[in-house]
Amino acid sequence: SYEVTQSLSVSVAPGQTANILCGGTNIGSKNVHWYQQRPGQAPVLVMYDNTKRPSGIPERFSGSNSGDTATLTISRAQAGDEADYYCQVWASYTVVFGGGTKLTVL
Amino acid sequence: EVRLVESGGGFVHPGGSLRLSCAASGFNFTTSEVHWVRQAPGKGLEWVSYIHSTGHSIYYAESVKGRFTISRDNAKKSLYLQMDSLRVEDTAVYYCARHSTTSFYMDVWGSGTTVTVSS
Numbered sequence: 116s117y118e119v120t121q122s123l124s125v126s127v128a129p130g131q132t133a134n135i136l137c138g139g140t141n142i143g144s145k146n147v148h149w150y151q152q153r154p155g156q157a158p159v160l161v162m163y164d165n166t167k168r169p170s171g172i173p174e175r176f177s178g179s180n181s182g183d184t185a186t187l188t189i190s191r192a193q194a195g196d197e198a199d200y201y202c203q204v205w206a207s208y209t210v211v212f213g214g215g216t217k218l219t220v221l
Numbered sequence: 222e223v224r225l226v227e228s229g230g231g232f233v234h235p236g237g238s239l240r241l242s243c244a245a246s247g248f249n250f251t252t253s254e255v256h257w258v259r260q261a262p263g264k265g266l267e268w269v270s271y272i273h274s275t276g277h278s279i280y281y282a283e284s285v286k287g288r289f290t291i292s293r294d295n296a297k298k299s300l301y302l303q304m305d306s307l308r309v310e311d312t313a314v315y316y317c318a319r320h321s322t323t324s325f326y327m328d329v330w331g332s333g334t335t336v337t338v339s340s
Contacts, residue, residue, distance in 0.1 A: 116283075148326035150266070157316055157330040158258075158266065164324050201266050205325030208280050210256065210268035 117206035121213035127192045127220055135216045137185040137202030145204045147185040149178060152215075153198045161200075162187055192220050223247040223329050225317050230334030237307050237338070243300040243317035243331060250298040254320035256327060257291060257302050259313035259336075267313070270302065271320070285311075307338045 119139040127133035137147060147165050150158035161172050165180040175190045189196055197220050202213040229241040245253070257269040270291040271280045279291055290303040300317050314335050318327035 146324055146326075148324075150327075152266075157332050158318075158327075159330070160326060160328055163321070163326045163328075169328070199265075203266075203326060209282065210258075210271070210325070210327075212266045212268060215265040 116209070117204065117211055119202055119204060119211055119213040121200075121202060121216045123214075124217045124219065127189070127218065129193065129220055130191055133189045133192050133196070133218055133220075135187040135189070135200050135202075135218065137187070137213050138183055139185075139204065140183060142183055142185050142204065143181045145180075145206070147178070147180050148203045149187045150201045150203065151196075151198045152201065158201065189218070192218075194220050196220055223319075225319065225329060225331035227315060227317055227331045227334035230315065230336045232337045232339065233307055235307060235309055235338055235340055238303070238305045239307065239336060241302040241304065241315055241317075241334060241336070243302075245298045245300070245319075248319070248329075251295040253322075255293070255300050256318045256320060257300075258316045258318055258327070258330075259311075260316070260333075261310070261313045264313075269315070272300070304336070307336075309338050309340075312336060312338045 149162035151161045152158040162178040166178045177188045199215045224246045226244045272291045288306045292301045314333040316333045317331045319329040321328045
């Protein structure tokens, strides 16, 4: 079965850029989607098909995907961006989530 | 407003059963594919099951195959998850989520319902 891996945590200073990585074998050949989950809330889609932002998601959020790594980039990080972020792919008729990355803005 | 509202969670002993429901509103549920996703306390997201708009294609995670049954009633705009032979490790918040019409992601999520399996 296909697996995707994420680092447990990423820290960023306010106003700086955070890169959240999602690794998988040849993940660049798949569409990767990203969800933000704040404490006690349901997940929210923040990026789909590698690089597309849903309406309402700030332009500070961007995505890329190549080789064995997909990346969610958050520019000019704000305190409100603190959350868990999950990458997701579709593989062999199953939905696969990464383990999640906790973003801390400090 | 597009909404998904889960219900039916609660406390159950190991080996017991529970039926979750998810009520849809604000969009055409009849043509929508939907998922169940769960999240154990302090853990990440885990996909549970998927059902096509017609109900003719259904997929399950290995961890629940043979114990959980997904179904839908398009006339009632509702999604269900029948959970049998429950285990302690099934304890989680269960979310229903709408499958995108354009690609393989979930674009709308409910707020979740909590299932606790404990002796």
